[in-house]
Amino acid sequence: MGRVSKYPVEFCQQAAAIVLEGGRGVREVARELGVNHETLRDWVAAARKERSAGPGALSSEERLELARLRRKVAELELEKEILKNAAVFFAKETGR
Numbered sequence: 001m002g003r004v005s006k007y008p009v010e011f012c013q014q015a016a017a018i019v020l021e022g023g024r025g026v027r028e029v030a031r032e033l034g035v036n037h038e039t040l041r042d043w044v045a046a047a048r049k050e051r052s053a054g055p056g057a058l059s060s061e062e063r064l065e066l067a068r069l070r071r072k073v074a075e076l077e078l079e080k081e082i083l084k085n086a087a088v089f090f091a092k093e094t095g096r
Helices: 009-022 026-033 037-053 060-094
Strands: none
Touching (some): 009 026, 009 037
């Protein structure tokens, strides 16, 4: 898992937009904003990927949230199954 960025998400998106929409070079914009040019290059690549995926595609934040929710659903389904089996067991025990 990657480390957490020290820059706000909005800043990263706006910096990438300056490069993509302004027709300026990554190094030039990075120097003006005071960020490493490789970092800005990564932001631009991520922005290009999101734009090429189309308007209906999930953002990286939405993908992370979806993965977290899927793990939670799997955990809750397992707990439900355990409780169902316990209820059956105790019903048999009290029925004797």
